[in-house]
Amino acid sequence: MMSAVALVCIWVCGLFSQPGSAVGSSRPRLAGKLVTENFAGLQFEEAYTSLFGDENVKVAEDGKTVMLSLDKRTGSGLLSQDMYLYGLFSASMKLPDDYTAGVVAAFYTSNGDMFPGTHDELDFEFLGNIRGKEWRIQTNVYGNGSTAYGREERYTLWFDPTEDFHQYTILWTEKSTVFFVDDVPIREIPRTDAMGAHYPGKPMSVYATVWDGSDWATKGGRYRVNYKYSPFVVTLANLILEGCAVDPLEQFPAVSCSADTTSSASLSKLAELSEDQKALMEWFRGKYISYSYCDDAVRYPSNPSDCPPRDPHKKIATAHVKFGHHQRHHKKNRKSRRSSSSSAASATVSL
Template identity: 40%
Template sequence: MALKDDFLFIFSCMLAISLSSSILGRPATFLEDFGITWSDSHIKQIDGGRAIQLILDQNSGCGFASKRKYLFGHISMKIKLISGDSAGTVTAFYMNSDTNTIRDELDFEFLGNRTGQPYTVQTNIYTHGKGDREQRVNLWFDPAADFHTYTIMWNHHHIVFYVDEVPIRVYKNNEAINILYPKLQPMGVYSTLWEADDWATRGGLEKIDWSKAPFLAYYKDFDIEGCAVPGPTSCASNPRNWWEGTAYHALNAKEARRYRWVRLNHMIYDYCTDKSRYPVPPRECLAGI
């Protein structure tokens, strides 16, 4: 009987460890959760792998991705963007299902600018292969002077993009009125640094100045807390996951005030109000975002 009890105790401990590792992950170093996907010579580890430097020059940009995919959760990184003249560059932090025509994707894209002009953050959301949901916000601080935290919260109720705990984008789950919402496909976590001067700065009017190269961006404090796939299939539907708690079903009063402040003072483009593209606003815009 004692042997049986010992076995059950050990099995329970192993199961608990397995479940927790599938749900929560705050890696101490970059390589614990990520791998380089593009141009490893342009990504350098710093501080024993607890931070990294991304490099863009005329030879190449670079990128990295999480080793696993996740279905719902809270993903954040601290990023220090390219300093000085960054026009024509894009630093991206995003989630992607990597499923081609039916992909789901949640994008942060940081669009560089000429020295002294504000950095623009573009967000976009793809659901079942349909994107074209761009919004752009000018940051209210210099994101190249220090690290700032950029977060994607994704649960069954909404998707929220945060900058230093300030919500800049909300996409609600409106499946009840037949509006698509990403909830079936796990997504990996990605980042890239690349040249896109055909569109990134003032619609491509401002070109990259290669005399300012190399362009450098820095990342640290990689934090992924979500349901890892492969992993327990019950994880994604578990209402006890902290990001599914009642407090995260909608913005709280403080977040709602901050969100209104961003939209009133710093939003420079919203696809919902672009009548040249959408004479009739998309249904999710009418449903409230």
């Protein structure tokens, strides 16, 4: 006969293995290499420059770790020194804890400065929350200026992104784009006829920013940034920019691209998900997706052409879902890493 202690153990373990519980989630195992495994992190001054809020951009003594902060004066951001036509862009990030409502951190690609009317964009956005509530993560894609047609998805995570660093990766190729969190592909965007010119296809820069999104980021703007909890510090490390830099107008590879640069064919191969990776993505999307534009019949009464048929029985919450756009900051005297390894002034600090 089973003891009372054993029965209690079974009951407690059962609680932690319920669907939707991150504590007891059993994710599929991944066989093979991680998508960023063969790429080395760069020094900040090799690859990036300060975009805005220079006084809030702090580079650690190792030269590879960067802290971006938001306070009452300003947010901050960084920008890649080059533009890329397809590539793998990645950063290990740790988000601020405690009360972060209204705070938006982002890691994304864009060419809005170069092509203001027809810009492309691929976004990771991290939306802060009130104390005791978890950060939400959002992905989005714009192509050829299609900013009136958002393709947002929102998720929770299976870990606390404030406790440790986690790797966030955008793998953008001519045929598809895949968003990864650590080794988990969370979203795949194939280039289809239905997307047409809305698939990003022009050279883009890589950005990381933190800023005040009080008007929309948390419960549709109900909870705003409270600066008594500032500064809100986002720490980035293992900065990876893998791709061939191009002239944004000519769209020809730069002369510095050598034979050992990862080819577009190699990146395309990385974007071909294995069966293990597909299982991981299915696991994630089955447990952690909280919003998809494809399911939003209020926003899009007609099913978007690039979406699968809607499930009429699927319920989604849209009452507090609002979306915002990145604040535009134009960087003067932008330097290319092909011609200079120096960057805009930023403080160096000890961790």
